[in-house]
Amino acid sequence: MSAGTLRVTSLFLSIDGEVNACGQGVPSFFIRLAGCNLRCWQAFGGCDTVYSFGPGTPMTVEELLARVEASGCPKVTLTGGEPLLQRGPALASLLRGLRERGVFVSMETNGSIAPEFDGRECVGSLVYDYKCPSTGCTEAMLPFASLFRALGPSDYIKFVLRDLADYAFARERVIEARGLRGDAPGPVPAFSPMLPVAGNGLAPAALVERVLADRLFEVRINVQLHKYIWPDADREV
Template sequence: MPEHEKTLTINEIYHSIQGESTWVGCPCVFVRLTFCNLRCNYCDTEYAFYEGTKQTLKEIVDAVAAFRCPLVEITGGEPLLQKNVLPLMSILCDAGDTVLLETSGAHDISEVDPRVHRIMDLKTPGSGEVEKNLWSNIDHLSSRDEVKFVMGSREDYEWSRDKVQRYNLLSRCHAVLFSPIFGRIDPRQIVEWILADKLDVRFQLQMHKFIWSPTQRGV
């Protein structure tokens, strides 16, 4: 089957600003894929577990191109559950787009096009899915990639701090991101812990949740 005729189940494609990562604040096209095998207890996109329609790669690429925005994020759900996402990302890179992949730490990232900026979300104990982390992914990180830790407690923070140090993440990737679980912990608390420990990580908030309603879709 020709590449452009392959299909993916897509939840939504929309144009907004990037609310997280080192690309925060930049206009971005989001391609949200359906399905996820994790059930993080703070998930804010449960609607992507099952809702979606099949689209060909050509239809997806055309929809992205219509926004005339060179920054594209592939997200979910869990994008890597659908293997045709790999050629989609390569096609977008070939078109000159800057492509970001938001993925959990539970799936092999080694087959992703090396031009893609992979943002890997290692699951903390507070997520309820910490045992799903695929630690071999750390060996595949590059200077283009980012690692995110989402935390809701001191335990999550200390666990994340330990992993940053144990795996020398600050030298393996472009940035390490510490993010609070929205509504579960005072963000100031995490900032104070980072400063006290003199960690060279990047603190972040989900910017889009402060611009729009935290539950609004398509932003």
């Protein structure tokens, strides 16, 4: 009997250009699930993965596990869209199947869905993309304090920064986290500069200078490697 189906936008072998507990640049097999509950950056033409908003292609858990096995890759990145929209028995079966095969899983999720879901223990690194003001989606985010307390030291809270208002928002969250951390290390905050395009975006050097000047020593800079390697499009093969 099938363990269920998931709706998939694309499967491809690439490198993980984002922060995760295996490190940036690690080869990874991507499972991009279909559908998203947010619409970020509507004021700026929308996000860079609008193609994930559609219904996708239904695939069984067995088919997905076979594709991962065929790739031979020991790491999977589960992303979207918003992968946790499909939380439930099929996603849990996929996560447990990957763990049984010794595959490390990182999951990219958008900050609006709580990290308590079936199969969560099989995710080695949860990467929460906590939406800053420029996205227009900040109000959909979980309360920062509850999210921070629910995550561990292998997890990340990532802030994609388009401008200095986004930086100020993220800096406030980092300072808030200092009061929440207590004796536990907590998740790692990561700042991701949007690459400057047509005068928009935040230059990585300018961001680093601000982080150092503000003594945000717990922050990791997440320059999205795949956007440097493939500036015209993510590698999806």
